[in-house]
Amino acid sequence: MAKKYAGQEFNFVFVYTREAHPGENFPAHQTLEQKLDHARSLQTVLDVQRTILVDDVEGTGHELYGTLPNMTYVIDRGGKVLFRSDWTDPPTIERVLDYILDARKQRREGLRMAPFYSEMVGYRWSDLSKHHEVLERAGPQALSDWEGSQKRGAQQPPRPGRIQI
Amino acid sequence: MATPETAVALYNYEAFMGGESDFMAFRSKLPIGSPAPDFTAVALDSGEKVQLRDYWKDGDVVIEFGSLT
Numbered sequence: 001m002a003k004k005y006a007g008q009e010f011n012f013v014f015v016y017t018r019e020a021h022p023g024e025n026f027p028a029h030q031t032l033e034q035k036l037d038h039a040r041s042l043q044t045v046l047d048v049q050r051t052i053l054v055d056d057v058e059g060t061g062h063e064l065y066g067t068l069p070n071m072t073y074v075i076d077r078g079g080k081v082l083f084r085s086d087w088t089d090p091p092t093i094e095r096v097l098d099y100i101l102d103a104r105k106q107r108r109e110g111l112r113m114a115p116f117y118s119e120m121v122g123y124r125w126s127d128l129s130k131h132h133e134v135l136e137r138a139g140p141q142a143l144s145d146w147e148g149s150q151k152r153g154a155q156q157p158p159r160p161g162r163i164q165i
Numbered sequence: 166m167a168t169p170e171t172a173v174a175l176y177n178y179e180a181f182m183g184g185e186s187d188f189m190a191f192r193s194k195l196p197i198g199s200p201a202p203d204f205t206a207v208a209l210d211s212g213e214k215v216q217l218r219d220y221w222k223d224g225d226v227v228i229e230f231g232s233l234t
Binding site: 002005009010011012013014015016017018019020021022023026027028029030032036038039040041042043045046050051052053054055056057058059060061062063064065066067068069070071072073074075076077078079080081082083084086088093097100117118119134135137138141142145146149150152153159160161 | 169172173174176177178179180181182183184185187188189190191192194195196197198199200201202203204205206207208209210215217218220221222223224225226227228229230231232233234
């Protein structure tokens with residue numbers, strides 16, 4: 001995606017945070033050196049081509065933006081939040097970037113474009129086999145913790161934050 | 166007040182527990198149009214300390230937060 005939008009006003013940055021599913025192979029960070037080491041593994045294993053920034057070991061930057069494991073924000077040139085999503089869904093991000101580019105193009109062409117505020121419920125493909133690959137990479141503890149969280153979740157009432165379309 | 170060691174341990178939990186509270190808190194965190202917070206990070210390739218705001222100085226920026234697991 002970064003290549004597709006290269007030269008079209010967007011920079012792409014990946015901020016490396018705490019490990020979402022710590023396990024024997026990638027345990028919880030205790031030092032910045034360990035966090036940098038894990039970030040290098042991420043760069044290699046996931047072949048991340050974007051600029052990778054590593055947050056401090058206390059998670060200062062992550063806390064400022066919401067501590068979720070895989071958020072995406074689009075920030076404009078003036079430093080204002082244009083879009084935010086509590087989960088990263090590449091097709092949704094592409095739609096958002098195309099929308100922004102299209103609105104600017106129409107404005108340049110002389111259309112009177114009035115800004116408005118909008119929110120939406122997003123849906124993404126949840127690939128469980130890929131998720132299991134991630135947990136296996138982390139180690140047996142990560143798999144066991146995930147299974148425990150699923151069992152606890154099954155005993156809870158429906159999540160208030162899950163909005164069906 | 167948490168000591169630096171405790172702050173590190175609290176943030177970097179050792180076992181995933183799941184839950185919805187962080188997702189609900191996200192919704193009121195940084196509404197559309199609000200100023201994006203700046204922070205210092207280490208650029209992995211150079212090892213240099215950088216400011217996040219430098220990445221929105223000359224254009225928009227798409228920022229993904231994540232980890233290996």
